Amino acid sequence: xxxLAELPAVPGAxxxxxxxxxxxxxxxxxxxxLDLIEEGTTVEALSMEAIAARAGVGKATIYRRWxxxxxxxxxxxxxxxxxxxxPVGDSVRADLIRLxxxxxxxxxxxxxxxxxxxxEVSRSPEAYRxxxxxxxxxxREVMRDVLRRGVATGELRADLxxxxxxxxxxxxxxxxxxxxxxxxxxxxxxxxxxxxDVVLRGVAA
Amino acid sequence: xxxLAELPAVPGAxxxxxxxxxxxxxxxxxxxxLDLIEEGTTVEALSMEAIAARAGVGKATIYRRWxxxxxxxxxxxxxxxxxxxxPVGDSVRADLIRLxxxxxxxxxxxxxxxxxxxxEVSRSPEAYRxxxxxxxxxxREVMRDVLRRGVATGELRADLxxxxxxxxxxxxxxxxxxxxxxxxxxxxxxxxxxxxDVVLRGVAA
DNA sequence: CCGATACGGAACGGAACCGTATCGGAATCC
DNA sequence: GGATTCCGATACGGTTCCGTTCCGTATCGG
Numbered sequence: 174x175x176x177l178a179e180l181p182a183v184p185g186a187x188x189x190x191x192x193x194x195x196x197x198x199x200x201x202x203x204x205x206x207l208d209l210i211e212e213g214t215t216v217e218a219l220s221m222e223a224i225a226a227r228a229g230v231g232k233a234t235i236y237r238r239w240x241x242x243x244x245x246x247x248x249x250x251x252x253x254x255x256x257x258x259x260p261v262g263d264s265v266r267a268d269l270i271r272l273x274x275x276x277x278x279x280x281x282x283x284x285x286x287x288x289x290x291x292x293e294v295s296r297s298p299e300a301y302r303x304x305x306x307x308x309x310x311x312x313r314e315v316m317r318d319v320l321r322r323g324v325a326t327g328e329l330r331a332d333l334x335x336x337x338x339x340x341x342x343x344x345x346x347x348x349x350x351x352x353x354x355x356x357x358x359x360x361x362x363x364x365x366x367x368x369x370d371v372v373l374r375g376v377a378a
Numbered sequence: 379x380x381x382l383a384e385l386p387a388v389p390g391a392x393x394x395x396x397x398x399x400x401x402x403x404x405x406x407x408x409x410x411x412l413d414l415i416e417e418g419t420t421v422e423a424l425s426m427e428a429i430a431a432r433a434g435v436g437k438a439t440i441y442r443r444w445x446x447x448x449x450x451x452x453x454x455x456x457x458x459x460x461x462x463x464x465p466v467g468d469s470v471r472a473d474l475i476r477l478x479x480x481x482x483x484x485x486x487x488x489x490x491x492x493x494x495x496x497x498e499v500s501r502s503p504e505a506y507r508x509x510x511x512x513x514x515x516x517x518r519e520v521m522r523d524v525l526r527r528g529v530a531t532g533e534l535r536a537d538l539x540x541x542x543x544x545x546x547x548x549x550x551x552x553x554x555x556x557x558x559x560x561x562x563x564x565x566x567x568x569x570x571x572x573x574x575d576v577v578l579r580g581v582a583a
Numbered sequence: 584c585c586g587a588t589a590c591g592g593a594a595c596g597g598a599a600c601c602g603t604a605t606c607g608g609a610a611t612c613c
Numbered sequence: 614g615g616a617t618t619c620c621g622a623t624a625c626g627g628t629t630c631c632g633t634t635c636c637g638t639a640t641c642g643g
Contacts, residue, residue: 191588396618
């Protein structure tokens with residue numbers, strides 16, 4: 174998918190001759206994208222000119238690395254999210270709380286970026302595919318593992334519907350932390366625990 | 379193009395003299411906005427020119443009615459989502475299933491429009507307020523009522539956290555139907571029932 | 584040192600929209 | 614019939630951004 178190689182700068186090409194691409198410019202461009210989005214620019218309204226200006230970079234320097242805004246955004250997003258949180262293995266409950274407590278809490282910029290991606294994701298099948306593969310699916314898979322292990326150890330019932338359970342666990346937190354769907358939940362301090370406990374009770378043997 | 383007889387048309391203004399505004403044009407403009415969004419135009423990318431062209435209307439006809447795109451969009455949105463579904467009162471479970479089964483199913487256009495509003499909602503406090511007051515809050519209130527009645531009749535336990543429960547019930551369906559957050563749920567045919575049953579079990583006395 | 588490439592910056596022609604103005608014609612009230 | 618307002622259409626100047634192409638300079642490998 175995307176190459177994050179750094180020292181030689183960018184692609185796997187045998188770019189031996191001449192001045193190497195500046196990794197500093199590379200980083201500055203990605204940071205500029207995040208900064209602008211965080212400040213309220215929609216993904217769609219992001220202009221290459223604004224990105225270049227913010228990064229202190231010529232537009233040509235951007236086009237030398239990415240074919241267009243979409244490619245740039247993809248690399249920005251993948252870099253932003255990093256790898257999913259990993260469970261520890263104490264108990265199903267502790268692992269779920271651990272995984273869920275970081276939803277929308279790791280990097281505040283991700284919270285700002287995600288809603289801006291929704292129009293693109295809901296419109297373009299390609300954007301949807303990338304979003305699924307790079308962002309949501311890896312995180313769901315981690316949680317599926319926790320639930321499956323719980324089934325294996327007998328902590329959870331054998332006929333548990335893993336997909337529905339994952340969705341029930343993540344969705345309320347995602348919706349609250351991403352778009353603050355219900356502002357009254359702001360005051361609930363043990364939201365994660367409440368959700369996990371209700372779901373675990375609901376699916377108990 | 380010949381004009382048919384028109385109703386008195388639009389606002390409560392004392393507009394006695396001259397040709398009245400065409401309610402047909404009014405409707406055509408609102409429909410054009412929805413059509414364009416449904417076809418994949420982002421709210422932000424909506425241009426007055428495109429709306430006018432699609433509606434078969436001059437731009438001046440739009441500006442004569444609304445001061446700008448924001449006002450036009452607001453009226454479009456409020457018209458789109460009509461009043462919330464009302465519960466029947468048989469049982470808590472039946473009412474919840476009734477309310478939840480229409481999430482994202484009433485008007486397919488609403489499903490397309492909502493993700494496009496997320497960037498605006500997450501960026502502008504004013505847009506967030508309107509979105510809450512006009513869209514989400516009235517629907518939550520209906521569901522709160524169902525839960526409160528359940529508490530009153532003893533079907534639900536007395537110390538139920540209504541806000542958290544509402545969020546747990548709606549969020550998974552909302553996320554699935556709006557942005558298809560987890561495509562594996564496509565095949566689950568009794569998703570609504572499963573969610574309601576797990577939650578009700580989880581919060582049982 | 585030299586050749587090659589990247590750098591930041593500026594300018595380019597072209598496209599899309601903005602919001603306004605103006606047109607001849609149509610609809611309505613007095 | 615006459616005054617008034619709205620109609621759809623088109624044109625306008627102004628703005629923003631696109632993606633490309635030039636600069637003159639900086640930085641690498643050989």
